Amino acid sequence: MASQATNIAVVGGTDADHAKIDIILKKYEGQKGSLIPILQDTQDLYNYLPRKALEYIAEQTGNPISAIYGVVTFYSQFHLNPRGRNIVRVCQGTACHVRGGKTILETMEKALGVKAGHTTDDARFTLETIACLGACGMAPVMQINGETHGRLTPEIIPEILAKYK
Amino acid sequence: MMQDTRIRADVLVCGGTACSASGSQEVMKRLREEIAKKGLSEEINVVKTGCHGFCENGPLVIVYPEGTFYVRVKPEDVPEIVEEHLYKGRVVERLLYHEPTTGKSIPTYKEIDFYKKQKRVVLSKCGAINPEKIEEYIALGGYEALGKVLTTMTPEQVIEEVKKSGLRGRGGAGFPTGMKWQFAHGAKGDKKYIICNADEGDPGAFMDRSVLEGDPHAVLEGMAIGAYAIGADEAYMYVRAEYPLAIKRLEIAIDQAEKMGLLGNNIFGSGFNLKIHIKKGAGAFVCGEETALMASIEGRRGMPRPRPPFPANSGLWGKPTNINNVETWANVPQIILKGADWFRSMGTEKSTGTKVFALTGKINHTGLAEVPMGITMREIIFDIGGGIPNGKKFKAVQIGGPSGGCLPESMLDTPVDYDSLTKVGAMMGSGGLVVMDETTCMVDVAKFFLNFTQSESCGKCTPCREGTKRMLEILNRITSGQGTETDLVVLEDLAKTIKVSALCGLGQTAPNPVLSTLKYFRDEYEAHIKEKRCPAGACEKLAQYFITEDCKGCGLCARNCPVHAITGEPKKRHVIDQTMCIKCGTCMQNCPFKAITKK
Numbered sequence: 001m002a003s004q005a006t007n008i009a010v011v012g013g014t015d016a017d018h019a020k021i022d023i024i025l026k027k028y029e030g031q032k033g034s035l036i037p038i039l040q041d042t043q044d045l046y047n048y049l050p051r052k053a054l055e056y057i058a059e060q061t062g063n064p065i066s067a068i069y070g071v072v073t074f075y076s077q078f079h080l081n082p083r084g085r086n087i088v089r090v091c092q093g094t095a096c097h098v099r100g101g102k103t104i105l106e107t108m109e110k111a112l113g114v115k116a117g118h119t120t121d122d123a124r125f126t127l128e129t130i131a132c133l134g135a136c137g138m139a140p141v142m143q144i145n146g147e148t149h150g151r152l153t154p155e156i157i158p159e160i161l162a163k164y165k
Numbered sequence: 166m167m168q169d170t171r172i173r174a175d176v177l178v179c180g181g182t183a184c185s186a187s188g189s190q191e192v193m194k195r196l197r198e199e200i201a202k203k204g205l206s207e208e209i210n211v212v213k214t215g216c217h218g219f220c221e222n223g224p225l226v227i228v229y230p231e232g233t234f235y236v237r238v239k240p241e242d243v244p245e246i247v248e249e250h251l252y253k254g255r256v257v258e259r260l261l262y263h264e265p266t267t268g269k270s271i272p273t274y275k276e277i278d279f280y281k282k283q284k285r286v287v288l289s290k291c292g293a294i295n296p297e298k299i300e301e302y303i304a305l306g307g308y309e310a311l312g313k314v315l316t317t318m319t320p321e322q323v324i325e326e327v328k329k330s331g332l333r334g335r336g337g338a339g340f341p342t343g344m345k346w347q348f349a350h351g352a353k354g355d356k357k358y359i360i361c362n363a364d365e366g367d368p369g370a371f372m373d374r375s376v377l378e379g380d381p382h383a384v385l386e387g388m389a390i391g392a393y394a395i396g397a398d399e400a401y402m403y404v405r406a407e408y409p410l411a412i413k414r415l416e417i418a419i420d421q422a423e424k425m426g427l428l429g430n431n432i433f434g435s436g437f438n439l440k441i442h443i444k445k446g447a448g449a450f451v452c453g454e455e456t457a458l459m460a461s462i463e464g465r466r467g468m469p470r471p472r473p474p475f476p477a478n479s480g481l482w483g484k485p486t487n488i489n490n491v492e493t494w495a496n497v498p499q500i501i502l503k504g505a506d507w508f509r510s511m512g513t514e515k516s517t518g519t520k521v522f523a524l525t526g527k528i529n530h531t532g533l534a535e536v537p538m539g540i541t542m543r544e545i546i547f548d549i550g551g552g553i554p555n556g557k558k559f560k561a562v563q564i565g566g567p568s569g570g571c572l573p574e575s576m577l578d579t580p581v582d583y584d585s586l587t588k589v590g591a592m593m594g595s596g597g598l599v600v601m602d603e604t605t606c607m608v609d610v611a612k613f614f615l616n617f618t619q620s621e622s623c624g625k626c627t628p629c630r631e632g633t634k635r636m637l638e639i640l641n642r643i644t645s646g647q648g649t650e651t652d653l654v655v656l657e658d659l660a661k662t663i664k665v666s667a668l669c670g671l672g673q674t675a676p677n678p679v680l681s682t683l684k685y686f687r688d689e690y691e692a693h694i695k696e697k698r699c700p701a702g703a704c705e706k707l708a709q710y711f712i713t714e715d716c717k718g719c720g721l722c723a724r725n726c727p728v729h730a731i732t733g734e735p736k737k738r739h740v741i742d743q744t745m746c747i748k749c750g751t752c753m754q755n756c757p758f759k760a761i762t763k764k
Contacts, residue, residue, distance in 0.1 A: 032482065034445055035464035040406075074623075076446035077406055081748040085721045088348065093368035095525035097613050131450065131617065133407060134371035136525035137183040137220025137532055146409065148186035 001097055011046065012053030022051060025060055035063060035071060039078060045088075048079040071096045083125035084119045086164040088112075089143045093132030096140040105129065107154040111161060124165070173208045174251060176200075179225040179292065181378055182371075182410055188240065189224035194227075195240045199247040209251055215379020215414075217292035219279055222262060227292075232273040235260040245565070253764030265529055265551060279451035279530045282450035282549050284511060284537045286519045287495045291379030296414050299421040302382040308427050310498035311386050314393055315435040323394040324350060325710045327497065329505035331517035334454065336362055336490030337568065338455075338670070339583040341392075341594075345487060348477035349395040352485035359392045359439075360481065360488040362458060366405065366450040367566030370597035370616060371492035372521040375533055377411035381418035385441060387494030389428060390501060392439045395487050398534060400441045403458055415443055418762055427596030450567075450621035451468030454669045455488045457623070468623045469669035480605065490595070512538030516582035524550045526599040527557065536581070543577040546600055557602040561686070565594025568615045568674030570681025571607060590681040592674070606703035607686040607692055612640040614678040618671060632663040636679060645706040648694040657683060708748055708763045712739050715760035 011017070024041045028034035038057060049072055058065040072078040075111050090105045109115055112125050119126040135141045138150025149160055172366070173489055178184075178193040196211050203734045217225050222236035226246070235246065242260055249255045261270040262277055271277050285291075294301035294599060302308070314323055328343030349357060361384060365373040377384060388400050404412050419441055423429040430438045445461050451457045452467040459481045461467035480486025498517060500508045509517050516538040522545060525531050529551030542562060546552070553559050565653045570591035574578065579585050583593050600611065619633040639656045642648045660676035660683075683690065692698050699707040718736040723729075730746045733739030741752070753761040 033444075033462055036461065037445070038443060040447065055624055057702035070466055071464070074468075075449050077446075077448035080261060094566075094597070094613065095369045095531070098526045098599065098601055098610075121215075130407065131366065131621075132368035132370070133182075134365070134374045135183045135186055135220075136369055136371060137223065138186055139525065139531070141186070148182065150183070150186045 013048030047083045080157045086122045089128045089130040091133045092129045095136035099139040101140040166564045175210045175229040177227040181215040184223035187223045191240045195243040215291045215296045216375035221531040234274045236262045262416035285535045288535045310501035315433045320394045330500045330508040335492035342505045349487035354485045357397040357483045358481045358486040359397045361402045362490045363404040364453045366453045369599045372596045381414045383495040385499035395646045403444045406445045451623045468625045522596045527602040528600040538582045539580045561601045563599040565592040566597045567618045569594045573685040606701035607682045607689045611679045611682045618675040626667040626668035628663045643693045644704045646697045725755045
């Protein structure tokens with residue numbers, strides 16, 4: 001456990017990490033308003049935004065770390081903690097709500113043993129909710145790693161989850 | 166699409182988000198394989214299109230020239246379509262759409278009720294062309310309007326034409342588009358910007374996504390015309406990050422248009438330049454508000470600021486900026502091409518043209534419908550939408566998303582136009598229509614929307630940050646059976662105060678779902694408060710569990726009840742003590758005879 005904790009503390013701060021982040025910074029060099037795209041690309045690398053990486057971005061772009069933290073915590077898409085290998089987003093939009101989206105979320109919470117917003121202990125799944133996926137025709141829906149599953153019923157959930165290791 | 170003379174049939178497969186999720190990619194792959202096996206690849210063209218709007222019945226496959234319309238096609242159905250239809254010329258009856266009331270099969274697109282009453286202007290090319298090929302857009306008159314504007318019209322003439330058309334903002338508020346352009350045109354400044362608001366955040370709305378996925382060039386062309394009119398040379402397209410397919414199609418479209426000299430530098434050799442950038446949102450509903458959206462493009466927290474100054478004078482990076490929604494932009498090329506009078510011939514006097522609605526919820530035909538303004542809600546829900554499924558009764562329609570309101574049956578004959586809807590306490594909004602039946606609790610719906618706006622509140626102004634939170638607490642009390650009659654008075658008072666005092670559109674309209682349900686469904690609130698009962702049976706904490714006559718007296722429920730609220734003799738019907746029951750539902754889950762009901 002201790003070694004894992006130390007690992008997390010250095011993620012984003014090694015020379016190799018800096019080299020990767022430099023490529024992103026280079027891509028947006030000289031572009032106005034590029035902080036959000038830089039953060040989006042960085043999150044694509046790690047699945048979340050490691051503290052060390054944010055500190056490095058602050059240093060390189062001249063933005064105070066407080067301002068970056070402000071942006072990161074404002075948008076729901078950014079995450080400050082490591083996430084699971086598979087990201088499940090259960091839609092809580094209106095169409096899904098009236099067609100039983102809440103039951104689907106409850107079923108998922110039971111099946112994974114974690115509440116929405118949390119990651120399973122084995123880091124296999126992170127369970128999240130989303131305001132609307134815009135696939136209302138298939139309501140209720142959820143997305144796993146960007147793949148949309150529709151017309152859900154509690155019964156077919158285990159079968160779907162089994163596909164993601 | 167049909168340039169090649171050897172081609173005798175085109176098979177269109179819907180590649181929209183809903184159809185893709187139900188397996189249209191697999192269907193398309195299989196089609197190509199089977200067609201190749203039969204040696205028909207030379208004469209039959211398989212095209213991946215944008216959304217057809219009939220999402221409930223996806224994946225959709227349409228065979229042209231006849232327009233045969235196949236629904237819910239699975240990969241294993243493909244060999245039969247190829248063998249029977251494409252090889253032998255016989256329509257596969259079982260895959261046609263069947264009228265839900267009569268069971269009759271309907272062979273072509275145009276004969277289906279869902280499409281009959283529609284007037285597809287913005288959606289005219291969605292589903293008809295391959296959105297990833299600019300040539301197909303051009304073949305249907307694409308970029309002709311931009312050419313006309315750049316070579317024969319002055320910016321003033323363009324603005325005049327748009328003003329004359331009566332086009333109003335399709336994002337929700339309905340501000341006259343031509344007027345907005347005029348302000349930005351008249352603003353002083355050497356640098357101006359154009360923005361397309363594609364941050365379609367309303368839950369239950371997916372019109373803009375379908376337009377971007379199905380006909381991205383129409384939006385780009387509209388933006389280019391607007392840029393010429395106001396004098397901008399740079400534009401931003403702000404798209405929700407949740408719409409990866411739309412973003413991909415836009416990237417392809419911009420790239421193709423730039424290569425052909427239809428965007429970028431020296432467009433049509435006229436000396437007019439326009440660079441369009443795509444900005445991905447990062448998940449914040451409030452960014453649909455124009456000043457918040459601009460803050461987000463600038464790389465900051467997306468929080469709104471007070472207006473004036475309006476964006477037309479001081480917008481993105483302090484420069485004059487004109488911002489319109491996706492559907493508004495998509496209307497522009499057709500107005501230029503066919504004229505303001507043609508546009509005015511559709512809709513009503515003050516709400517001209519058409520509007521795209523996303524029909525969802527408890528309705529037979531979930532999907533996208535484009536109708537002339539002024540049509541009644543009843544026509545949209547029952548004629549186009551096919552009514553309520555499973556023989557249930559219509560209760561309400563929610564229009565306008567979290568900013569809109571719920572209308573009851575008695576209001577269904579209200580014409581759908583900006584002013585009539587505002588008058589009855591709803592609003593046009595971006596076009597989400599969520600239909601609810603008798604099993605939907607209206608207090609729960611109000612709570613659902615308020616919960617949404619409350620968690621999306623940016624926290625900048627007190628009425629929205631604190632006010633919506635207090636309102637939500639009251640609604641939570643009511644739905645859990647702890648509401649009092651004074652709660653209703655306070656709720657209404659808070660709602661009215663927030664409406665007039667919040668900083669931006671999000672806060673000002675957040676109370677609408679509560680106010681409209683209080684207006685039309687007050688009896689439901691009262692039933693929750695006075696009788697501690699949810700008439701729709703939807704509020705978990707007010708539900709009561711009963712054991713029916715089907716009980717065999719096995720005792721499983723009594724053994725599993727965590728509070729020992731169930732008693733009864735073996736082999737005899739058991740009883741739940743309502744005063745002890747904590748409504749956990751464990752008994753219902755454990756009953757092997759389905760003898761426990763919830764009311």
